[in-house]
Amino acid sequence: MQSTNLIDGRLPIFSFPSSLTFYADDQSSHKQILTLYNPYDFPLKFQVLCTSPKKFVVVDPEGTIRPHYCIDIVIRHNNITQSNYGVTEKFRIQVYEHGQCQILGKKDIPATLLLSKPVTSVSSSTDSEQFEWLSKQSVPKAHKRQYAMNEAQERSNARPNVIVILAAVLCIMALMLPTQGDPEGHLPIYFHLSMHQKLIAAYTLGLVTMVIFRT
Structure with a gap:
C-alpha cells in the first residue's frame, strides 16, 4: 500500500521543541534550534514557512530528511526591538512525500519574543545535598558525548568475540598436528590426532570463520 493512501494529508509531524521563546536580554537565546524528525520508512521533503519572515533568519528552510533520520533547523530572531516584545509569530512546518507536491502534514510552532528571561526560584532543600545549575555548555557537550558512546558501541559490536x-x-593448531599413524617426529604420540578429530576441528573452524566474517 502506498504511503499517500495511508496519510491523506494528516501525517503526524515530530519536532522539538514545541515552541520557541526568545529573550531580548539574553543574546544566546536569539538563536534557536528546531529539530525535525522523520520516523517513517520513506524520505520526507520539508518546508518551513513563517507569519513574519522579515523578523527571522532560517538556515536551510527546506530540504529532504532520509527515513529514520532527523535534522536541525537553525532559527535566528533578527528583529530584537521593543515593539516586538510579547509578540508571538508562528512557524509552519509542511512535509511532502519526496518528489510529490501534495502536502502530507503540517505543524505550527509558536515563537515569542520576551523582554527578559524569568527568574526560576529554587526551593530550599531539606537535606544536606545542594544542587547547582549546569553551565549552558553542558547540554551540547553531553549531546555530542552521547553520539560518541553510540559510535563506540557500534565499533565494539563490530569486533569479533x-x-x-x-x-x-585452537582449531588451526589441531589441524597442524600430525595424524595418528604418521612418524612420531618431534612430538609425542599423544599429540597425534585421529582423522575423526581433525574432521571435527575442520568443521568447527568453518563455523567459527562464518561467525567472524558476519561480525
Missing part, C-alpha cells in the same frame, strides 16, 4: 577468535586458533 575473543572467544570465537580463540576457538579458531
